[in-house]
Amino acid sequence: MSPAIDRLLDIMARLRDADGGCPWDLEQTFETIAPYTIEEAFEVADAIDRADYCGLKGELGDLLLQVVFHAQMASERALFDFAAVCEAICEKMLRRHPHVFGEASAGTPSEVVRSWERIKAAERQAEASAAALLDAVTVPSALDDITKRLPTLMRAQKLQRRAAGLGFDWPDARAVLAKLAEEIAEIEAEMAAGGEPARLTDELGDLLFTCVNLGRKLGVDGETALLHANAKFERRFRALEALLDDAARQHRRTASLDELEALWQAVKAAETDEPG
Template identity: 60%
Template sequence: MKRDISDLLRIMAQLRDREQGCPWDIEQDFASIAPYTIEEAYEVADAIDRGDFPALRDELGDLLLQVVFHARMAEEAGHFDFGEVVAAICDKMWRRHPHVFGEASVPDAAAQTELWEAIKRRERGDAGDASALAGVARGLPEWQRALKLQLRAAHTGFDWPDAHAVLDKLREEIGEVAAEVDAGEAPGSQRLLDEVGDLLFVAVNLARKTGVDVSAALRHANRKFERRFRAMEALADEEGRPLAERSLEDQEALWQRIKR
């Protein structure tokens, strides 16, 4: 049977029905659903990363459900409904693409990006916050928020000249972390939090200046570590002595064998 968005809206309305709906769905609110929304977005990204299009179809459906869920709760509270969500994004796309829907023209994608950012800055200024950092959401993963803050600052000219300058700063930050560790600073202390935070912030800057996608790099590193660690476990089991029963030196030797 062919389905469309109206079917999904009806399903969500029935799930939220106070008398005949699903108890779990009924008791949810915006805050309780928000983590699921974030999780579903990451699952969409994972399906894309794996090139799994059947999974992508399903994950996009799960993400759409999140939008419908939030819109339904907003409608129940008298804030807005799904139609207004659609209208808002349609208006935004129309407004931010004057080169497509209006008289403006842009020669290439880079110029279009500049136009897009200029329109967004004007909108933020109209909303009462003219800072270059306005509108960077606090709910983003912190590495992503760091990247957006850096990009906004760079747009004003406040930026490292090249990757070499960032590498120098990274070495400096590593030295400052090492100094706190050598001084016996307690694990988790405010001083270490500050210094490690600076180190991570500069690392994001390094990825940006070298043209590396931070999320993709971390995914790659995670997959590589997991692949190698699982291989270590398997090799240790084959030799009759589980990984957890070995010394750190033995574990390191296994790690080097796997890498080779």
């Protein structure tokens, strides 16, 4: 490995050394570090979204540290080490890119994706067969390897894509729009019936899941769409607060809902470079 990687591994091992290591690092486990790993991945995505490539270098380093941290803890328990992690991903990349490292051909990105999914399906089948030898009761599923720790929106997209790969899918986006109208009607019916919390939760979940399906059929990533919607709302609300602060200083009173809505529309009108 490179000197820089070796140095990082040495630093991590020193931090976890029972003789003089860091008390905080020493008490960590896979379970306690996992939330930090997820957080660092999101910070990488945030740096990319902001085109902060100087910051991206640091965020990628933080994410790499998470991999090294997990590998160190695994090594201490004689499970695997960092070299084994690297070897495993190397083997996976070789196996899943036969058009580069083998005799297969794939001339377009879509052909690569189809090849990748076929290879993954074969891997899942092999894993399911191995698991069946250990547990004859287990029924293998195409959804087995989709982790439950993904962000909810992202996991919904993966579940839908996997099911679509088996032919369980809407014919087009317009069909999903019809389903969306149906789900809204069901929420309205629940509200009219008194809005029992468990039922509303169930119906709202169906509505959100259908929205993700609509985005998928339109070729829009739901996670990215909601990220942009959050940023747009935050930007506009901050602008509204600035206008409201000016108005409050002038009139010494609290704005009504109608006045807030008028300020909101003014903020939207001022954003001539962005629809919605």
